[in-house]
Amino acid sequence: MAWDRNQMAARAAEELEDGMYVNLGIGIPTLVANYVGDKDITLQSENGMLGMGPFPFEGEEDPDLINAGKQTITELNRTAYFDSATSFGMIRGGKIAAAILGAMEVAENGDLANWMIPGKLVKGMGGAMDLVAGVGRVIVLMDHANKHGDSKVLRECTLPLTGKAVVDRIITNLGVLDVVEGGLRIVECADGVTEAELRAATQATIV
């Protein structure tokens, strides 16, 4: 047993506190928005928007209103628009409290790799390097293992880095781990997962 995608997103949503400005990455992190409940959370879209709303109703799509994944979205009664230099100014300047991002690999020292696989199609880092360098807290939300069953939580990353020592917390289908001095510390195990199972599934040092 372990958490499914929605349970992972719900667990990640617990990280968010009232009043936070937050950036959600593409994939499972996008689902986090469904679980913030009554908390007053403002979502940033790094192309240049604070106060991102849900997808539009069919027929109400606006080509001038998209998120960082290029999907059509809507605005809210708190929305503000700005240019991309201002947008990354607030990211680099530490004004965004947290980013919840997917990853290919995370290392025990907080290194993050999520933008390229050498020899495969290179698409680019987009805003990921700016986000992990600048936001207050970087939370990785991903499956614990890759599709071959190998741990994505490693002693050292093998892929080109997005950021060095940038990750604060890792949330996977198996549990929650914090990056601390000397390795990772288990914060909690997913439903039905034992600490022994979580340790066995993790290549990184657990302290």
Place this chain on the structure above:
Amino acid sequence: MKKVYGSAAEALEGVLADGMLIAAGGFGLCGIPELLLQAIKENGAKNLTFASNNAGVDDFGIGILLHTKQVKKMISSYVGENAEFMRQYLSGELELEFNPQGTLAERMRAGGCGIPGFYTKTGVGTVIAEGKEVKEFNGEEYILEKGLFADLSIVKAWKADETGNLVFRKTARNFNPPAAMCGKVCIAEVEEIVPKGSLDPDGIHLPGIYVHRLIQGTHEKRIEQRTTRKREEA
């Protein structure tokens, strides 16, 4: 000084030349200067370098200039939506310089503000830092990135007045203001040019000092990822 031109082709006359570095606004297909890109294609200028966050898709945006082999190099943060781009890049026909998105935006802004370089945390310890000066401030490492000074800027806005003051709409603003600022000459295409005095001076997003030439036209405004929700979910 007259800024308003009759067409994109006219606005490019005497400005566009082979080998130029062109800064283009837009994010994905949102807020791209689609009329000017089409006119650059028809003009046939070659060996162009584009600083633009993305490279369009195969048949829209900068993508149309890849098919005609007019682009020598792209300075971008993400090029994943374009198959022809990948083909030309992998075969060595096209140069590519990846810049993190915020670094690209700041390079444009800095260039427009007369700042030749700035230090940033973005990319420290990654391939982006290779060959760049590293400097420590308050115990943290930063890398030196250079301001971008373009020969020509092409941008898209929602409205302009005859003096070039621009107003953008929603997230179509994106890279357009910084791209406009960093060019020696900036051409803006807009959906509507209104008479002087009809825009609220407090609501101008980019002052006309940055805009040298202006055209009005009809925009396709293609949607890249149409995502919707069902009414009953509301």
